[in-house]
Amino acid sequence: MNHIRPDTRPLYMLVIDRIKELSSSGEWSPGTRLPSEFELAKQFGVSRATLREALRVLEEEGLVVRRHGVGTFLAERSVVRAGIEQLFSVTEWIERANRVPGTVEKQVGEMLPTEQDRDRLGLSERESILCMTRIRTADGDPVVYCEDRIPTRVLRHGWRGFDGSLFELLEAAGRPIAYAQTEIKPVAYHDTVFPALDVPAGEALLLLEQLHFDANDQPVLLSSNYFRTDTFHFHVLRRRP
Template identity: 40%
Template sequence: MQPNRLPLPRQVEARIKERIISGECRAGEQLPSEEELAHEYGVSRATVREAVSSLALQGYLIKRRGVGTFVGQPDAISGGLESLISITEWIRQSGREPGTTFVEIDRRPPTAHERELFAPWKTEEVAEIHRVRTASQIPVLYCIDVIPGEFAPTKGSELDESLLTFLEKRWGQVIIFAQTEIDVVTASKPMADHLKVPRATPLLCLRQAHYNQHSTVLLWSQDHFLPGHFRFDVRRHRQ
C-alpha cells in the first residue's frame, strides 16, 4: 500500500469502498475473507476487521454470522420525516422488496408511561410487538410497537407487512400524524442477533406516538434503523 496520512484501517476502508462504488464488487457478492484481504493489502487481519466493520455500519457491507461478509446496497433508503408513511411503503418506494423475518407478540400490563399515553382507552393490557423488517431480504430495522390490547393481532402472520394498514383494515383506526423523537442507541443482544450485527452497534432510534383520526394516541413505537441503510431528509424553514 502507498504511504498515506490516514490510519491503516481507513486506507483499507477506502480501497474496499472504491471497489464497491466502481462496480468491481457488486451488491450481493461475498467479500473475500479477512485473511485474503489482509494478504492483498499487506496489513493485519485486525486492520481489515476494523475497516469491514466501519463499512458495515455505513451499509456498504452486510456481515452474516457464520456465513461471511457480503456487499450491501450503497444507496440508502431515503425519505422526508415530514411525511408519515409505513415502513413497508417506504422500503417499497426505494425499489426494494419489504419483508418481515421475525414477529413476537407479548401481552402485559402497561407501564406508567403507557397508561398515560393510552389513558383514553382505559386499557389494563397492552400488546408489545417486536419485528425485524427487511429490504430485499436484508435485515435493516428492528421495530418495537406497543398498542392497547384490544387492537392486538391474534397471530404474527397478520403483520406480514404494515401495522398501520392492519389497524386501518381490521379496526378502522387511521393513523393521521405522529410526534417523533430521534435518538441514537446501541443494539441489545436480541437486536444484534436478529439484525446480524455486533452487539452494541449504534442504531438510529425513532420514538413515535401515533395519533388516530380522533387525535388519540393508538400506537407507541420505537424503530431502530441500521446506519447506512436509511437516510432521513428534513426541510427546515427560517422563522
C-alpha cells in the same frame, strides 16, 4: 495508472465516477475495504482534500461506509433514503426504495401496560395492550427491529395472523393514523437488537420512538423502531422562520 483526467466538472465528481466504476465492474466488490486516503489519492492522481470530498459525497449516498478507527468500505446493502417530514410506515419506506419488505421472528402477545404505556396511550389500569416484536427485512436483509404497543380494544377483532404494515392494519380497523410525535435517538449498543440485526462492532443504530394518533387525536400506537444506519439514511427539510 488510474489517474483521472479533468474535464469541465469538479475533480471530486470524477473521483466519485471512478469509484462507482470500480464497484459496478466488480473490481471492488461490496464490503471491500478501500485503500487508505493516501493510497487512493495517489492512485487517482488527486489531492487528499479532493479525495475526502468524494468520499463524503459517497457516504451521503450510502455507497461507502466509514468505520472509525477501521477504515472505509464499499456498502454491502443498498440504502433506503427517507425524509421524515412525511409519515410512512417501515413497509412503505422499504417499498419506496424499490426493495421487498418482509418480516421474521415476529412475536405477539397481550399484556398489561407499564405505567408509562398507560400515560402515553391514555389507558385505564384494567386495559391491556398488544405487544408486537418483529424484525423487518429488505430483500431478505434484517434492517429494522420493531417494538410496537397497541391498546387491545383498538384491534380486538383483527390482529391474529397479521403480517405486514401496522398502518394498514389500523386503517382496516377504522383507526387510520393521522400523525405522530417522534423522538430520534442514537443507540451505541443494545444486547438484544444489535445481534438480531447483525450490526458490526463500532457501528450504531438510530432509534425512532413514536406515539401515533388517529384523526380524532387519540393515541393508537406506541412504537420503538431501531434502524440500521448503513441501510437507512434519514433527512429533513429545514426552513428559516
